[in-house]
Amino acid sequence: MVGITGYGSYVPRYRIRVEDIAAQWGKDAEVIKKGILVNEKTVPGTDEDTITISVEAARNALKRAGIDPKDIGSVYVGSESHPYAVKPSGTIVAEALGITPEVHIADFEFACKAGTEAMWVAFNEVKSGELKYALAIGADTSQGAPGDALEYTAAAGGTAYIFGREHIVAEVIETYSFTTDTSDFWRREGAYYPRHGGRFTGEPAYFKHVYNAGIGVLKKANMKPEDFTYAVFHMPNGKFPLTVGKKLGFTKEQMDPGWVVPYMGNTYSGSSPTGLSATLDVSKPGDNLLIVSFGSGAGSDAFIFRVTERIDEVRDLAPKVREMVEEKRIYLDYGKYAQFREKIIMNE
Amino acid sequence: MSTQKVWRKRIERYRLMGQKCKSCGKVIFPKRLICPECGAKEFDDVLMPDHGKIITYTTVFIGAKFLEHDTPYVIAIIELDNGVRITTQVVDMNPEEVSSGKEVHLVFRKLQAEGKTGVIAYGYKARLI
């Protein structure tokens, strides 16, 4: 049996409401909220970045895994907002967790899919027998261009998964990946903000890949939507995952625990991994879980998990996603948000 | 701080690695060569706890250059559960919420970066529980 030995997330405390962003650009907040089904998003503190978020998420995963960090054989951090363009986030994360030096480290990038990519590789290293434990993290402090539609949803957060053969919390039943060359959303080297194809990001990108990955993994595992307790889909906004989930045959109740986007925003590489974490927080032994990510460029990774008895022992060992989303929030106005996100030209 | 110095201090700052005197048992952070209590020179590595309480604090309105736009921010002396004291920022709350005696836990954060192109130094800060 190979699967998740430990899982943990981190959600920053700062928030900005859709109302404040809309007011800045003279837009109708209610219309926007109805369209994207997002109310507010997380904002990283000025001292937070993908690396700090990864460390906090991984520390929570270690609390649930209950293993010696030195037994982790690889550390993979997937993000589209790595603090360095050249220098892996993974080395700092591994050093902070006490995993170095006998460890393999690599950073991943595939827009919002980089987290599940890290999970994919970590899982396969353990499955192959090469490693005892492997750590995969999806974290981001994504940037939305000022006044752009994505500014309402680009958020910060991350989740870490330790894969292993022992003390499994959720077994991997099946995996499947569906990928094509589709430039729906991209950022050129050196560009400060990303660009996207507007409505082109919908049907030919998100929906095509998530749907096909969903169908593909179900077929491969010979399972139907009714076999699942919960399903998590990548959440660029509140609407897309509900639409694709429905199309695949899942109910709103199945998607509810993982549907964290309305009060978090889209944490990009952390999105579906955090949805899965929130789902694990409420699952019961025997539950079948589906997670399908999406990364622009474009591709989707799908995993099917089955929850084990151990979930009841570890669930409470670290903060739960909903707790972190709800507690001690600090709201920022647009000016403070712009300062935090370095959107103001300072006198350096 | 140069990349060399950031590197040399990374284990101390990322994981709060300190030491315990083999002779008198005093716990010391950061590490030293000579025990300030008994003068002995042999130690065991020991990690500091990530939980403590605020001994004293202040809200800084005119700040250090690297934090000049982050004011007001809170600096506190924190006594960790094992008696060791450290000085750092208390983050993620309104300054009015801080008072002496309150419990904190330590979090991993950016301390400083050398401009937009220099190396980033990470370390410990505190958050109210």
Added chain:
Amino acid sequence: MRDVGILGVGLTRFKEHWDKSLRDLFVEAAIKALEDAKVRKIDSMYVGSMSSGLFNNQEHIAPLLADYLGAKNIPAVRVESACASGGIALRQGFMEVASGLSDTVLVSGVEKMTDCEDPTSALAAAADVENEAYFGATFPALYALIARAHMDRYGTTREQLAFVSVKSHKNGAKNPDAQFQREFTLDAVMNSVMVADPLTLLECSPITDGAAAIILAPIEIVKTMKSKVVKIIGSGVASDTIALHSRRDIVSLDAVRIAGERAYSMAGKKPEDIDVCEVHDCFAIAELVCIEELGFVEKGKSGKFTEEGNTEIGGKIPINTSGGLKAKGHPVGASGIAQAIEIYKQLTGNAGERQVQDAKIGMSQNMGGTGASSVVHIMEVVE
């Protein structure tokens, strides 16, 4: 050990001297001291400067300034103990004369702070750079931590802190060499910009340029040249951990207490014997803690003691008649020497409107960083 006396003193006005360089300031003060001493030649010199390197990008200033003074080939050494650099320069000169190694020694201090774009970072180098300043603690923040702890432990109030500044400025207004020559009300002090809670702008010493110098000589020589002979009867130095969080007790300044004890012991005197004292009031709270550590008031009671007027010019123990670092200014390296000069003026009856009646024995206390070093001198006027 020989007895050591003061042959001459001199200092520049303390202020932002845009038109004067570090070299200019030192020479001005040194020449005044030499003229006051009526000597042309000195045997050696010490200059205290906290950081000519960080403020002015110039190290090695002792030979530089000796040369500028026209003192050819003399032994010239710069000493540094952060804000106690001046006091330490006095200490080193005192030892050199007392030991018999030299007869006339120039002890001085100078700091040129206003050429520097970021003096706050340079000042923070007096704290533990790696474990305090790097985490965001500024100098005012560190003293604010002490203030908060003192308020929590002893009930010291914000009003009592402000009172220190009110008194400092009242005295400074009587001091023509002081940076600030105006008084402030209690309200004005308390409502000035908050720097690091609870310390407001008017409770923090300023950025200043200035220099001060004293000529020391064996008492025998001083007696032949001065009608009022001031002898240095006690000198004490002590160090402590650099980081505030490593101290034995956050509301105590052990280095001050121990340096004081050593000075009292050498002088054979007690706190009650002191008629006037200059203490290191880099921040209002520092004065309150220092007068406790020097034994003028019981631990924890300095706030009330000050509020009741005991440290005013006519009070039980006048503190900082010069205006203190707050009103007089704090060109870091020069302060320790300037403090000693104020005591000298008090003991020789030359303190003008600030004169303390019948001042016979005086003390000056200089401190570095948040109390990691301190140096105390006691002087007596001998007829």
